Amino acid sequence: MRNDGLSGSPGATDPEALPRSRGIPRPPARRNGHGQPPPDHVDEGKLLEVLTALRHGNFAPRLPVKWTGVGGKVADTVNEIMESNQRLVRELERLARLVGKEGKISHRVPMGDFTGLWAASIESVNTLVGDLVHPTSEMARVIGAVAKGDLTQTMALDLDGRSLQGEFLRTAKTVNRMVEQLGAFSSEVTRVVREVGTEGKLGGQAKVEGVAGTWRDLTESVNFMAGNLTGQVRNIAEVTTAV
Incomplete structure (x- = not known):
């Protein structure tokens, strides 16, 4: 019997890994026994939702922490980016209030654990102040x-x-x-x-x-x-x- 790669044999090809041929729709994503994507699956819809919020300056949304594997790493990375943006915004608002409103001109944005261009941006703001x-x-x-x-x-x-x-x-x-x-x-x-x-x-x-x-x-x-x-x-x- 010819093995066409779609049977349940050990050599079968994962439907999600099949290339998208012209005119042929992609097979549906794998589901676990409860009809839900496996934990290491990246929910593209949820990821797009969070990234869209990020693009519009809304740093509150987060990806689920229950994802594992590569999906979990993606979630952690995106969530850290959102958190870094949110912390920086809070610090800038605090700086504006303390220096501009309350006259505490010695206040600066703390560097904390920011690195790279985050740290460079904070240094630039502090220098400007x-x-x-x-x-x-x-x-x-x-x-x-x-x-x-x-x-x-x-x-x-x-x-x-x-x-x-x-x-x-x-x-x-x-x-x-x-x-x-x-x-x-x-x-x-x-x-x-x-x-x-x-x-x-x-x-x-x-x-x-x-x-x-x-x-x-x-x-x-x-x-x-x-x-x-x-x-x-x-x-x-x-x-x-x-x-």
Whole structure:
């Protein structure tokens, strides 16, 4: 009797392993005694469902853990990918809340057991946060010093050996210019007060280069006051001399 490969003999061919011929449908998948696929069978429909969810950014679905053999390894691998994505999303949301909402600027995404491009992505996010936070910290330091009367502090124009660029550089220069103008105004006012009030050098005027707005108004007010004081002193001197 001819063996056509479809009988139950030891040399029979598995129907699932048969190539799909044109026009001939694939034989149905093997079933166990209860009409269910064997445990090591990969449920393609379920796998497609989970992968579709992954593609759409839904990391909640999981493959059954009861699969064994190759199917079990596929399930474990896909589930680990979903879990890694889910953990990373949670950490990024936590980072955004702590740094952006609560002002805890020292917080970073923990590396944990992430490796490869996962780790590289986390490192990039942490570096970005650090670069964004640095100008804020520097600004707070300089303004805090100004509030205490220390006009010697300025913002650094580089970070870790790299020159600041764009808005970071513009912000640093603006803050430094503000401190410079405060220092120049303070020095000039102190000089005029000392010369006129202490040393008796009448006619002293404050000269602050490049000032505008309120700075210019303050400088002009100081000069007006010094001019009035000078005029009064000279008038008194003239009257005294005449007497």
